[in-house]
Amino acid sequence: MLFFVVLALLNGVLIGTSRTVNGRLSTRKGAFRASVWNHVVGFVFLSVVLLVLRAWPDVTDAPVAAYAGGVFGALFVAVNSYVFPRLGAMSASVLVISGQVLSAVIIDCVQHRALPAPIRLAGVVLVLLGLGLPRLSARLRQREIHPCPTEKK
Amino acid sequence: MSGRAVDWALAIAGGVLLTLMTQANAVLAGHTGPLYASWAAHGLGAVVASVLVLALARRAPATASGEGEGRAPLWYYLGGIPGALVVVLSAIAVNSELALAGTIALMLTGQILFGTLSDHLGLLHTPRRRITPMDLAVAGCVLAGSVLIVVGGA
Known part of the structure; x- marks a missing residue:
């Protein structure tokens, strides 16, 4: 069990590594070129893995629309490579994850035509609270310096 | 919006793109397999990104906000x-x-x-x-x- 926990954590590290390296490349070559390199190198790597494992599946019944993932991926890597060096690895990761989980909840809601479970709603509130924290604390601090007239004793 | 706010919005939009990508790839993986789905997405992504580079290269010069001059180390390309x-x-x-x-x-x-x-x-x-x-x-x-x-x- 511990092995799989470490493996899953390592996966997160690999994702971070990939995005950081792509972000580095984008500072030299631009975000869209970084996206090209990411996809070409990943494609070659996975081609080798497919060949070695001989894991070629039957692809005849896959809907064409399912291939749209490649389009979204190309755009995602470009956008992510652009913001990563600008925001820093931690902030960029936190913001991308926020967009990811919030949009996933919305898409699930639309697809199932139902409100999310209470635990999920609590999660949404926590994520939104996290995103709003810097602004919230700035406003509170401002109020301490310039108290509202109504709050004067 | 300030530059920082634009970066924030872009990063969150990136997360939305990631969800859409995951959804599409999951459908493809369900019909084929996770390895093939990712392989196909990388191949198609390479084509789409190349088209974008060609389309945008006419408007803007190749290098973006050039932070460092000179050649990028090899490992920069291996993300x-x-x-x-x-x-x-x-x-x-x-x-x-x-x-x-x-x-x-x-x-x-x-x-x-x-x-x-x-x-x-x-x-x-x-x-x-x-x-x-x-x-x-x-x-x-x-x-x-x-x-x-x-x-x-x-």
Whole structure:
């Protein structure tokens, strides 16, 4: 069990590594070129893995629309490579994850035509609270310096 | 909007793109397999990104906000390998006791921990940044909320 926990954590590290390296490349070559390199190198790597494992599946019944993932991926890597060096690895990761989980909840809601479970709603509130924290604390601090007239004793 | 706000919005929009990508890839993986789905997405992504480079190259010069001059080290070009490796390794973790929710929750945790360490230590040429208590509070809330969303089911 511990092995799989470490493996899953390592996966997160690999994702971070990939995005950081792509972000580095984008500072030299631009975000869209970084996206090209990411996809070409990943494609070659996975081609080798497919060949070695001989894991070629039957692809005849896959809907064409399912291939749209490649389009979204190309755009995602470009956008992510652009913001990563600008925001820093931690902030960029936190913001991308926020967009990811919030949009996933919305898409699930639309697809199932139902409100999310209470635990999920609590999660949404926590994520939104996290995103709003810097602004919230700035406003509170401002109020301490310039108290509202109504709050004067 | 200030430059910082634009970067924030772009990063969140990036997360939305990532969800759309995951959804489409999951459908493809369901019909074929996770390896093939990722392979096809990388191939198609390479084509789409190349078209975008060609389309945009006419308008803007090749180099963007040129932070460093000169040639990029070889490893700058290899970001696709850890990205592709995730596909292989996450398939193993998802099939364990962790299941999908546990795997995703741990992957998010790993990402945020690694990002924090990168900023703090300047790993992989990341510009060093001081991590403030506020940064940690934001990351903690987002991570805790994300784990609740992932574990909470649809």
